[in-house]
Amino acid sequence: MQAALEGRTALVTGASAGIGAATARALAAAGAHVVLTARRKARLQALAEELKSATALELDVRDAGAVSAALEAHPVDLLVANAGLAFGTELFQDGDPAEWSVMVDTNIKGVLHAVRAALPRMIAAGRGDVVLMGSVAGRQVYPGGNVYNATKYALKGLYEALRLDLMGTGVRLCTVDPAMVETEFSVVRFRGDEEAASKVYDGMRPLTPVDIADAILWAVTRPAHVNVGEIVLWPTDQASTRDVTRRS
């Protein structure tokens, strides 16, 4: 039997860790050729060696020219715009504008440029899949979420508007919005403090990157007339961005 994604080429941003790496594995296992992108090339190369068919490409999504060139060199019919990050949980009034810029440039502008560069070829072909990595932080706020919340709300707005612009093109658009997933996300958020990062998951069972990758794979392997629009994934132990059951 033919694998579900045989003959397809996917590009995953932020494939060097966490959700992006798990998604790349899932797409490759389903038969896609996967272009793995992120800033840490050594990690991408190690992952590429593990996969059946993959290319490792160093790419900072904040560099719009490099993003366009990557998609020119690697025509894809499946884009997972996943690269993203948060810094800190300080109140807005205590925040660092330099860190806000990195979040805005990565989480919003990085996604805009990648989607813009990927779409013309998909539209010309009359098919393709764009997956945006949103978050429940783009649906509900929480204290200290401020600028990270704003970037993920921006993606939710993009999702809503782009659905309209893509009408009639045959290109499918999906936003995948997870709650707590245990990855390096919290280590980055706490600026390398691994102890603070691990406390985020104390006494509760978070989602894993594989849980998110499964959902993405399911969405992009539906028949062409089915567009899975929004996937919101919560750990069973979490009811909102502010309500988490902790057993210890």
Ligand SMILES: NC(=O)c1ccc[n+]([C@@H]2O[C@H](COP(=O)([O-])OP(=O)(O)OC[C@H]3O[C@@H](n4cnc5c(N)ncnc54)[C@H](OP(=O)(O)O)[C@@H]3O)[C@@H](O)[C@H]2O)c1
């Ligand atoms: N973990 C969660 O609880 C959670 C929940 C909801 C949504 N999300 C979203 O899921 C996505 C992936 O996060 P994760 O949890 O898998 O975190 P992660 O393990 O820290 O992975 C983040 C990925 O983004 C890449 N990245 C960061 N800045 C980049 C840049 N400028 N250019 C290219 N790649 C960049 C990193 O690669 P390099 O450092 O090698 O560039 C890494 O591969 C993010 O958009 C995040 O907002 C996470």
